Amino acid sequence: MKSRSIAVALAAALLASAVPATALTPSAFYIFGDSFTDAGNIAAATGNTVPDPALGYWQGRFADGRNWADYLSNAALGHVTTASLNGGTNFSFGGARAAQDDQIAPGVAIPGLATQFGMYAAASGGAVDPNGLYVLNFGNNDVGAILSGDTEGLTIAQYQAAYVGNMVGAVQQLSLAGAQNILVAGVPNPTQLEGQILQGMLLSSLSAVTPTLSANVHVYDYFSFFTRLATDPTQFGLPADINLTTPCLAGEIPGPGIDCAGYLSFDGTHVTSAVQRAIAQDIAHQVGLPAVPEPASWAMMITGFGLVGSALRRRRVVAHIA
Numbered sequence: 001m002k003s004r005s006i007a008v009a010l011a012a013a014l015l016a017s018a019v020p021a022t023a024l025t026p027s028a029f030y031i032f033g034d035s036f037t038d039a040g041n042i043a044a045a046t047g048n049t050v051p052d053p054a055l056g057y058w059q060g061r062f063a064d065g066r067n068w069a070d071y072l073s074n075a076a077l078g079h080v081t082t083a084s085l086n087g088g089t090n091f092s093f094g095g096a097r098a099a100q101d102d103q104i105a106p107g108v109a110i111p112g113l114a115t116q117f118g119m120y121a122a123a124s125g126g127a128v129d130p131n132g133l134y135v136l137n138f139g140n141n142d143v144g145a146i147l148s149g150d151t152e153g154l155t156i157a158q159y160q161a162a163y164v165g166n167m168v169g170a171v172q173q174l175s176l177a178g179a180q181n182i183l184v185a186g187v188p189n190p191t192q193l194e195g196q197i198l199q200g201m202l203l204s205s206l207s208a209v210t211p212t213l214s215a216n217v218h219v220y221d222y223f224s225f226f227t228r229l230a231t232d233p234t235q236f237g238l239p240a241d242i243n244l245t246t247p248c249l250a251g252e253i254p255g256p257g258i259d260c261a262g263y264l265s266f267d268g269t270h271v272t273s274a275v276q277r278a279i280a281q282d283i284a285h286q287v288g289l290p291a292v293p294e295p296a297s298w299a300m301m302i303t304g305f306g307l308v309g310s311a312l313r314r315r316r317v318v319a320h321i322a
């Protein structure tokens with residue numbers, strides 16, 4: 001358990017240093033990640049067959065509704081994120097890794113962090129929006145690769161180094177290019193020892209480089225969130241008797257509009273949209289983003305965002321990636 005305590009201690013130190021003095025009002029969200037934040041890239045690449053909407057997956061998300069990046073974007077900008085393959089700035093792909101592309105078949109790969117970053121650079125002409133919020137959300141599939149031995153010829157040590165190097169390298173490059181705010185989400189719920197080790201390595205490296213960067217680097221600790229949720233779900237607006245073991249797809253009849261209230265997991269791997277919203281609330285509080293409204297408030301907020309949306313968007317002054 002030593003690695004877990006080290007990771008928790010490092011996370012606490014980084015979280016304390018990441019609390020902003022003023023509110024953060026990003027001009028846009030630029031998301032790099034996996035299925036936790038995918039807004040429809042895998043769906044677009046598979047003709048809307050994965051994830052299967054007939055089971056209740058919502059608009060290409062790996063959940064029954066918005067993911068946490070959607071909730072944050074909607075609260076700050078008045079709209080959910082849009083997949084990059086659909087012309088948006090969410091470059092996340094379900095199944096993505098930070099260490100490398102996942103070669104799922106000969107000539108077929110899921111874009112990893114480096115490839116997603118290259119896609120962003122190509123789409124933006126190598127420009128960085130200094131007023132945007134850049135999000136890196138990787139780790140779960142990297143842990144899975146280590147556990148399964150699917151590391152594309154790398155040793156475990158080499159794979160761990162590639163994961164940390166790519167994550168920290170992306171943060172450094174974004175900061176050098178002029179990005180002012182970067183959010184790094186750690187390994188989601190690292191219950192396996194391999195996840196705890198990878199989380200500790202990432203946090204240690206970020207702790208070492210953050211003081212040398214001009215950007216504000218915000219670090220979000222999934223492990224802390226899920227620990228607090230299990231202790232008291234009501235603090236996140238979730239029911240006290242939330243089902244922590246049975247996935248919604250196993251406990252309810254699958255289909256569009258499936259009611260997953262009271263469930264932690266949607267499909268056994270991904271959490272429900274209600275839990276995604278709780279994560280968004282937690283991140284918003286930590287980073288200083290606009291608060292995520294209660295579900296009943298969304299309809300009332302839509303008109304208001306339409307009236308003031310243009311006022312929230314700053315003119316983008318760009319710097320170029322070296």
